[in-house]
Amino acid sequence: MVTIRDIAKRAGVSVSTASRALNNHPKISQKTKDKIKALADEMGYRPNYNAKNLTNGVSNAIGVVFPPGEMSLATNPFYVDILMGINRELRPRNGVLSVAIANTVAELTANVSALITQGLIRYFVLLYSKKNDPIVKLLREQKVDYVVIGDPNSEDENFVNNNNRLAGQKAGEYMLHKFNAKRTLFVESDPEQGYERQRRLGFQEAMATAKVPTEVLKVTDQGQLQLDDAVAQFLMTRQTIEGIVTTDDTLGVMIYQLLWRQLDRDIPLISFNRNRPNDLLMGSSVRFVELYPQSMGAAAVRVLLDPEKRSEIIPFTIER
Numbered sequence: 455m456v457t458i459r460d461i462a463k464r465a466g467v468s469v470s471t472a473s474r475a476l477n478n479h480p481k482i483s484q485k486t487k488d489k490i491k492a493l494a495d496e497m498g499y500r501p502n503y504n505a506k507n508l509t510n511g512v513s514n515a516i517g518v519v520f521p522p523g524e525m526s527l528a529t530n531p532f533y534v535d536i537l538m539g540i541n542r543e544l545r546p547r548n549g550v551l552s553v554a555i556a557n558t559v560a561e562l563t564a565n566v567s568a569l570i571t572q573g574l575i576r577y578f579v580l581l582y583s584k585k586n587d588p589i590v591k592l593l594r595e596q597k598v599d600y601v602v603i604g605d606p607n608s609e610d611e612n613f614v615n616n617n618n619r620l621a622g623q624k625a626g627e628y629m630l631h632k633f634n635a636k637r638t639l640f641v642e643s644d645p646e647q648g649y650e651r652q653r654r655l656g657f658q659e660a661m662a663t664a665k666v667p668t669e670v671l672k673v674t675d676q677g678q679l680q681l682d683d684a685v686a687q688f689l690m691t692r693q694t695i696e697g698i699v700t701t702d703d704t705l706g707v708m709i710y711q712l713l714w715r716q717l718d719r720d721i722p723l724i725s726f727n728r729n730r731p732n733d734l735l736m737g738s739s740v741r742f743v744e745l746y747p748q749s750m751g752a753a754a755v756r757v758l759l760d761p762e763k764r765s766e767i768i769p770f771t772i773e774r
Contacts (some may be wrong), residue, residue, distance in 0.1 A: 456499045517575045520555040521582035522562045531729040539751025579754045601758045605648035614753045618649045622656025633722035635697030638668040642701045699724045
């Protein structure tokens, strides 16, 4: 492995001069910088980013914070795709991922605190956005940089998002124009998550404009059998519903399977996010609002590390 000492010997300069040249020190002439960098490239030098950053008192890792809840969140395809996008953008920057995930807010706060104090991590991506979030409070107190994926909760908060309200509106318009639905249902799970609320509001605006009756069903956490039975009972009393929009594809699969297996009904359904294996579980009357989570993950890194960037909006599409 080529070291700075090898480059310094080849260039006929001291090790400290070679190191400063590679790090763009202002006291080193541009001619010397160019010479040292050219030699480094020629000799195949690769800097030890971990050693460099630890010397500076920071890590080259980015902390990724999952919303507090069951550990199964980590296997949600949407989050997995975001992580893939983050990793894709970090790879050429020689950065790595460090994950914070816990069942409770208190455990998650302790986890993030340890990443800051013990892991020396100074950059974080939050895979969610909630008002009065204790994690955000901690990050601000520790003066570390972060970006949220979702709606910002203050004017100075960096974020990456889709235009969820517009996406909800377009999903509603698609349902009306493509399937000619005369009565609709919107299914959500956690309206405290800003993106769910915005999608619902956009959908409701489309229904109100078209004067089409609509309802909202909030699916709460409970045992799967209890949940299936409760939702099935609700749908059995809504025989006039002609179109359903769900706030994510996990709900979409559940609703579609209930309609097909228990109620023997085929109702047009639009689901936010597209986990492609779910295509095999759903019929021809299903559409997806594609949110491109990998692009969101990559954008989060750009917003986090580029001082000129404050936000990115990732476009969506509606497709089969």
